Amino acid sequence: MKLYEKLADEIEQAVRRGVFVAGERILSIRQASQQHGVGIKTVLHAYALLESRGVVETRPQLGYFVRELAEPQAARNPVVPVTAVASEVDVSRLVLATLRSIRAQDAVPLGSPYPDPTLFPWRRINQYANAIARRHSNWNLIDDLPPGNPELIRQIARRYAENGVPVDPGEIIITLGATEAINLSLQAVAKPGDTVAVESPTYYAMLHAIERLGMRAIEVPTHPADGIDVDMLARIIDQQKIAACMVMPNFQNPLGFQMPDERKKQLVDLLAAHDIPAIENDVYQELYYGETRPSTLKNFDKKGLVLHCASFSKSLTASYRIGWAMPGRYRAQVEKLKFLNTLTTPSVPQVAVADYLRNDGYDRHLRNVRKVYRQQARIMSAMVLRFFPAGTRISTPQGGYVLWVELPERVDSMRLYQAALACSITIGPGTMFSTRNDFRHFIRLNYSYPWNAQTEAALRTLGELVATMA
């Protein structure tokens, strides 16, 4: 790589990382020459290259200015035939194998479902846990039996109330992560053989819940910008019996959209009209990029048909596996199933999280995490568009920490996954997010980890692999 190219890359990266923001003037030719210890000519070459890349623009007499980065293109929504038949679900083997492969600790973890833990207040929470453990007795096991530790329940209810979500603390049941909350919610409202409507693509935990109970899934087209196609869902409901609908209205994994309030209301009303329960997975609720926490389906639920599920795994600590359900009118059933399924959620982690929430800077922590993710979403998006071949399209995440990438149609994401693994890079193959083959040429990328040279090299390699396969 030539010296001027190196300089151009360096400046572009700084822009991508938000060091320089749109409209800001960068160093003059002379200043840059001094600063970087290179000749005037090299800087001129570098700036010309940056201009051709659309990173900066010249304004006569004023100098070089950072341009607005091009808006990433939204991924196309694959057309899903409405006549689709409900299918049996068996994706867990693939998902487990994929998760296991992430074990290779020196791999670049673009396929990880977990957020980068280094941003999390793990030390602080553990100090609480340690203090609690010292005064812990078996009585706590009994105190914190389902529905769970009363103070933790109160703290969770308080956060909802502060965000305008109507919550009765008596409705909350602590679970082992959102996984268990979703499983129990589904078991409370549907039985083996029933058909359940899910988004397409959908987060695989939803498919796991269906698979676990031997139900059938019907996939409803879901738009990367605003969520499940409610009209299509209405037509499906007219055609067949749907026992429940499972959705992720905020920052869906993998698409990253936030359903607009109007759409959420429309969905809740449609389901209410047919008395169909809605299982809402809201694990990314705290990781919004906008000004305020988004609404939930609960905000529009008049009949108690929404079973709201969430956890602290994506926003505070994945290791404690503390989740909860607010199951509306199905509260008694879910509480009973929780007791039957795992008896109780371990007590020390429940109390540690409650203590942290009461005493510590959870909001400050969240503000920081949101800022970082929002920033890294921009970087990851720009880098994918830069390194991947033409025909690549990406989502525009409005929260969370994953990017959904549509590759040229000939690329098989499972083959890409294998090839990437051989280069110590993991990705989330699109096949994990559906019972069908619609997302064979899609991948999910985790951008929660700090952007660095290794990530950039990995993305460049991925881009090359995709280009070869396309």
Add this chain to the structure above:
Amino acid sequence: MKLYEKLADEIEQAVRRGVFVAGERILSIRQASQQHGVGIKTVLHAYALLESRGVVETRPQLGYFVRELAEPQAARNPVVPVTAVASEVDVSRLVLATLRSIRAQDAVPLGSPYPDPTLFPWRRINQYANAIARRHSNWNLIDDLPPGNPELIRQIARRYAENGVPVDPGEIIITLGATEAINLSLQAVAKPGDTVAVESPTYYAMLHAIERLGMRAIEVPTHPADGIDVDMLARIIDQQKIAACMVMPNFQNPLGFQMPDERKKQLVDLLAAHDIPAIENDVYQELYYGETRPSTLKNFDKKGLVLHCASFSKSLTASYRIGWAMPGRYRAQVEKLKFLNTLTTPSVPQVAVADYLRNDGYDRHLRNVRKVYRQQARIMSAMVLRFFPAGTRISTPQGGYVLWVELPERVDSMRLYQAALACSITIGPGTMFSTRNDFRHFIRLNYSYPWNAQTEAALRTLGELVATMA
């Protein structure tokens, strides 16, 4: 209470607690008078009372000697009609309500299902947990995905191997307590609507597993001395389709028996002949009163039909909820169900227990616990026989820490439970251990807590309540 009665009680308690053992001489009249600072006459009265109670005997010219305590009578085995129909299971509400009532922390916890934690090395395990938490990262979450932490699995396998149980570490799957192990095992081998054979009485977790999956239970008479009636089970199998058999061959809760090897083999052979899987709950395996750890059904299993479930909750720490399954030929299904059910068992507790097992005195701890429980079993047995009215019969626990008490037939254990609760005493009503009404006049008592004046008073009160109701 008169002075001589107080002295007699004090000495009797010392005997019950094993301070003086059978055949040992106690203080002479003169020595006792000096020692206790009371008159000769008081001691004479006290010793006479003790003689009349059968606690001591006089040997002419030699003095007063401790007598062998009367052997407790074994509880009768209620006769269960073999024509019994499989019944729907719905006991969880009662059990949860009972567990919750134990929350009253100043109540005497005779109804608690948990062992007294003060004997457990909680501090030590927490030191490990704290050390692990400090170096923990999200990678551990992935490393310890199902089947679980490799070192913990190895340590568990090592203990089995050392006790002559044939184990392939690759068969072990870490779960959230034995509860989850039992649930997943049952789900792996049977489906909703199937009929499952259980002991009668049975540990309620077995009934919960059946209830959770919408199966039916058929109860097989189970003898307090040697376990499930294998001949009766054979006849039931001849009459109807049994999808699985759930048993607790060692120190069954509530009966406390240890099935003799011959019976275990007979049971395994019977089930193997009909290709019926056996779910073995062996959570009390380490709490034996004999010389060596008892055999398991695994020892006799040639066809991989035994799904063995256990945990550390009864012998090391109830708070960590670390259990495991060794599901024989059903390994793949159970591992998949574990992943679907709760994704993973929290990592830090897994590693903390592994570290403790590798570095610490687990065997020394267990030797101590066994000694204490064996001793307290004797005290509790003697006290029940002393305070409860005629017609009371008790089990002879060979391990674990619960006593099964048959009350005079007119006593309703649920009414007794309510009356006891009003006196700040909890008990385990017999109705929790069956889907039928056979054990209405039985109760389960926990004797893991150190025997003291409060416990003795509680037992006296219980005895009075029973006498009133009888």
